[in-house]
Amino acid sequence: MNVTKRKVRICGCGFPVVQRTSWTHDNPGRKFVGCKFYDFSIGKARSDAFDWVDEEILEWQKDVTNVLIAEKQRLIGEVKVLEARIDCIQRDNNRVHEEHEKMKIKYDKMKNCNVCQGFWLSIE
Numbered sequence: 177m178n179v180t181k182r183k184v185r186i187c188g189c190g191f192p193v194v195q196r197t198s199w200t201h202d203n204p205g206r207k208f209v210g211c212k213f214y215d216f217s218i219g220k221a222r223s224d225a226f227d228w229v230d231e232e233i234l235e236w237q238k239d240v241t242n243v244l245i246a247e248k249q250r251l252i253g254e255v256k257v258l259e260a261r262i263d264c265i266q267r268d269n270n271r272v273h274e275e276h277e278k279m280k281i282k283y284d285k286m287k288n289c290n291v292c293q294g295f296w297l298s299i300e
């Protein structure tokens with residue numbers, strides 16, 4: 177049997193390296209392998225195992241990708257604003273609906289009033 181086993185690269189910390197995607201301004205969308213304990217908040221790993229998977233990106237690719245990332249962020253913000261607006265409209269709609277139900281009840285009471293017998297409803 178010919179089984180080719182893929183070599184798993186082990187990091188200095190003892191765990192296999194993992195593949196990730198860089199989203200920095202200089203390397204947007206570029207894949208790399210490195211320590212699985214890379215801490216993005218401080219930009220440091222337990223070990224310095226690190227290799228780019230992709231070839232270096234060209235300047236125009238970097239620019240286009242960064243523009244698209246910025247556009248994506250802008251659109252995410254726009255979606256949030258629209259969702260908040262929809263939420264607001266739905267609440268308004270519920271309020272109007274409740275008001276309408278109350279008015280229907282009032283209308284029926286006036287229509288069936290023993291005293292005025294709906295007289296006030298005939299006046300515009």
Ligand SMILES: [Zn+2]
Pocket residue numbers: 187188189190191210211212213221222223225
């Ligand atoms: Zn490691």
